[in-house]
């Protein structure tokens with residue numbers, strides 16, 4: 001009887017570990033941006049921050065939250081403080097996007113294409129182009 005209890009407990013413990021493991025292992029699948037697709041900060045990245053219904057600058061406006069993501073301010077607010085040019089994974093900006101561990105409830109999430117564009121822009125050097 002004791003043995004049975006021990007087996008049940010062990011199995012339970014294993015299941016708990018496995019479920020925790022899978023919780024942490026779930027990651028968003030970020031699509032690759034084809035290398036020949038040009039990415040421009042002003043035309044492709046900045047517009048992501050000021051979309052209707054997904055407007056970062058309702059908070060990130062120099063008053064409520066940092067960084068200031070308004071047009072004209074965003075680049076200097078994130079590079080180089082929150083962006084490591086050439087390395088999105090090491091960039092706080094990339095690590096904290098809505099849809100990728102944003103520290104507070106933003107009210108919306110970026111989709112994987114938007115996250116992929118930001119990632120590729122940083123990985124390719126985070127130019128102000």
Ligand code: HEC
Nearest residue numbers: 055056058059065066067092093096097098103104105106
């Ligand atoms: C509802 C308000 C709100 C919205 C909308 C919002 N954020 Fe935030 N965000 C915050 C707050 C608050 C913080 C905490 C940072 C602070 O203390 O200023 C934060 C933090 C961050 C950080 C981490 C900054 C750091 O220094 O660690 C990033 C990156 C970020 N937001 C990006 C975005 C982007 C990109 C968007 C739009 C796609 C967005 N946020 C939309 C409120 C918001």
